[in-house]
Amino acid sequence: MTSGGIDLGGTKIEARLFDAALNTVDLRRIPTPTGDFDSFLAGLSEQVRWLEEQAGDAALPVGVGLPGLIDPQTGRAFASNIPVTGRDLPGALAQALEREVPMLNDCQAFALSEAHSGAGAGHGSVIGLIMGTGIGAGHALDGALPHRLNGSALEIGHMGLPAHAVDDLPLRRCGCGKIGCYETVLAGPGLQWLSGQMLGEAIPPANLSARTLAGDAQAEAVLDRWASLAGELLLAIQLAHDPDCIVLGGGVSKMPGITERLTAALDAVRLGAMRLPVIALAQHGDSSGARGAALHAISKGRQ
Ligand SMILES: [Zn+2]
Incomplete structure (x- = not known):
């Protein structure tokens, strides 16, 4: 159709x-x-x-x-x-x-698109995690979107960072008005801020990953710290939703080696013997919003 x-x-x-x-x-x-x-x-x-x-x-x-x-x-x-x-x-x-x-x-829309015929295809429970200028996520379950009271996506960027993981960092006020949201450290501007805290120089994410590839140990330390905080967020997602697959999108997800880095970060904090979800890169990039919206319209037409 x-x-x-x-x-x-x-x-x-x-x-x-x-x-x-x-x-x-x-x-x-x-x-x-x-x-x-x-x-x-x-x-x-x-x-x-x-x-x-x-x-x-x-x-x-x-x-x-x-x-x-x-x-x-x-x-x-x-x-x-x-x-x-x-x-x-x-x-x-x-x-x-x-x-x-x-x-x-x-x-x-991103989650629906990737779950239907992208990196999440074949998995029953798919979280689409977008890491760009903000942090957001969507959840597709058996190819559909579960009903949600406010019609919101998963607003996980606005959950609080765990205290034990950031006790050496100042808490930042988020654009949403709350203090200490994951987004303030994990989104692109947050990662840049983190490099400023650790190295005294606020380095854009693309430059950080370029320096890492060139063997810069300081840049590597910043990305390690960022990944360990992202691992805490992935654990929170797993504990709340236990998805089969987490598909990454957004500008920050374009850093080389991101899926391996985040899989290792989640593995490091995994609870007991829980199996890890597949962490994969989005396949449909810029068309995901429109693709997911089209899929949503097709499914509404069938109801
Ligand atoms: Zn927030």
């Missing part, structure tokens, strides 16, 4: 048309109208209509992935980079298009 997926971001709205095997057959990006809700809604509607026209099908399954959440009870959206917070985005889009367009959080 042909389908369409839209990846909403703070700078662009990307529409992808997929064939039955979920390969991208057409793609169109427009700048995100960030001025107000009405212009944003017009841009989003235009992208849905473009997909319908390309497919020649006004009933094409189309889904939308967004960096935020939609309250399942009220339809109210919450997102930090697009002008939709407090508005009934699904309701307004349905009115504009005269049909429903299912929406989901982009981390959930």
Whole structure:
């Protein structure tokens, strides 16, 4: 079945048309109208209509992935980079298009995409863990998204770092308002901060891994420390969800050797004789948000 997926971001709205095997057959990006809700809604509607026209099908399954959440009870959206917070985005889009367009959080879309036909394929319980400018995750269970009270993804970036692991580091206030969240150390800017704490020089993650490859022991020590803290987060994920597979995405996951490093870090803190989940790199990269949104729309159409 042909389908369409839209990846909403703070700078662009990307529409992808997929064939039955979920390969991208057409793609169109427009700048995100960030001025107000009405212009944003017009841009989003235009992208849905473009997909319908390309497919020649006004009933094409189309889904939308967004960096935020939609309250399942009220339809109210919450997102930090697009002008939709407090508005009934699904309701307004349905009115504009005269049909429903299912929406989901982009981390959930990532997890669904990788679980269906990516690095998590063949595994029943798949966590998609995105490590980029923030830390977020989604959970696909038997190829579907479990119901969640707030319609949120797994907000594990905002769980607290364990005290024993950071007793020599200052606690940082997170963008969410809480203090000592995993995100403050594990996301890209957090890793850079950690290098500043350890070496007196805030080094961007890409430079850190380049230095490590060149044999720099100080850079290696920073990545070891970062990985041991990431291992604590992976343990928390395992204890709470016991997934078969954890798929990594986001800019920080592009550091060479990341899966081996994080598998070793989880192994070092594993509880008793628990088996370790497979830790793998995402296969669909930049298309995951739109792919997962399309899959979500297809599954909603079957219900
Ligand atoms: Zn936080």
